[in-house]
Amino acid sequence: MRARRREINIFNMSLLDILCGALGAFCFMMLVALPYYKPAGSAKELREAQAETQKLLNDLENLQGQMVNKESVDELKELLKRLEAQIKVLQGQVNILSAEKEELERRMNVVTAENGQLRERLNQLTAEKEQLEARINQLTAENQRLAEEMEKMRVENATLLATVKRQKPFAVRALLPDASDGQSVEIFIEDDELALGGAKSANAVFDPQAQLYKSGWMNDITNLRFSDGGATVWISASTVPGVTYKIFLKEGAEEKLRKNMEVLTIVDGDFAESKEKPASVMTFDTARTKTLPALILGPERPWGLLGTLTVDAEAKLTFKAATAAERDEEWRKLMKTEPPPFPTPVPPPPRPVPAEVEQRRREMRERALREREKTSPGEDERARFERLRQGVPPPPPRPSPAATP
Structure with missing residues (x-):
């Protein structure tokens, strides 16, 4: 037996009844509450x-x-x-x-x-x-x-x-080739450095009449004498930038013992580099040592201005030798008289050579002559000098080419 087809309906009378009842209830509530509602004004x-x-x-x-x-x-x-x-x-x-x-x-x-x-x-x-x-x-x-x-x-x-x-000292050394008969030399360094709280320098002016010069600055060492007055040293404890130093030399012997003499001067300090070459290899000019020109002193002119040392901003020394006109001007300013003529140097008397020294020189000359006679033909001077220095006997003479068989 075939089954009957059943029809399914969603919207039936029962659903419509429920919806109508709900709508009626809503309308009734609106009718009751509507008179009491008014939007905010x-x-x-x-x-x-x-x-x-x-x-x-x-x-x-x-x-x-x-x-x-x-x-x-x-x-x-x-x-x-x-x-x-x-x-x-x-x-x-x-x-x-x-x-x-x-x-x-x-x-x-x-x-x-x-x-x-x-x-x-x-x-x-x-x-x-x-x-x-x-x-x-x-x-x-x-x-x-x-x-x-x-x-x-x-x-x-x-x-x-x-x-x-x-704190870089410098030293000035004055040397006398002949210091016999009580000869000596004194040094004075004049500067323009102002003392602390003062208006002038401690070593302001050179006094030619003074004896045994001293420095007014602390820690300076002045006029140290060596070898019976033949060497004198002045040591300045400081090298002050911007200061100028004047170097004066004076005979230290009594007036009756004074004579014409040549003074050699050497300055040890921190010198600025110079492009000038030394006049001789014996001057020993370096950045630390500089040999200054010689100054001749005598009885009529016992003192003189050697030159000036200037110090740059880096505390480097530079020396400038005084000219004859500058020395004459210093003489007029200090002595209040016209300067006398410059003294002429007197060569020192020849010193006698001791007998033992003369004998040693004679033996050396004779030995050199004998060695020269023993020198083999063809030996050059350098090889001969080296052989003599080492005490090696000379080599035997070479045979001549004609004697060869």
């Missing part, structure tokens, strides 16, 4: 509604005084209905405004709390700002103090650097 509309309500109340009072017939009662009832409707409207607006007030109060509380937090944060930031400003002021004062200390240290460093540059 502005403050102007609220004032107008209040004014209308007050007008209705006034009309109600007037009607109460006029209630003498049925028509007045009907009018009063109508007015009451209108008044009740207006009251309901106002009540709805009051409820809305109350809700808005509560929301505003809640928001105000939130804003007040946030404002309190912001004030606390502001106070905290203000305190931190004050601390930072105090720290900045402290660091500024510290920076200023450090800058002052740095400037002070810079000045002290410059002073110490200048002091270090000054």
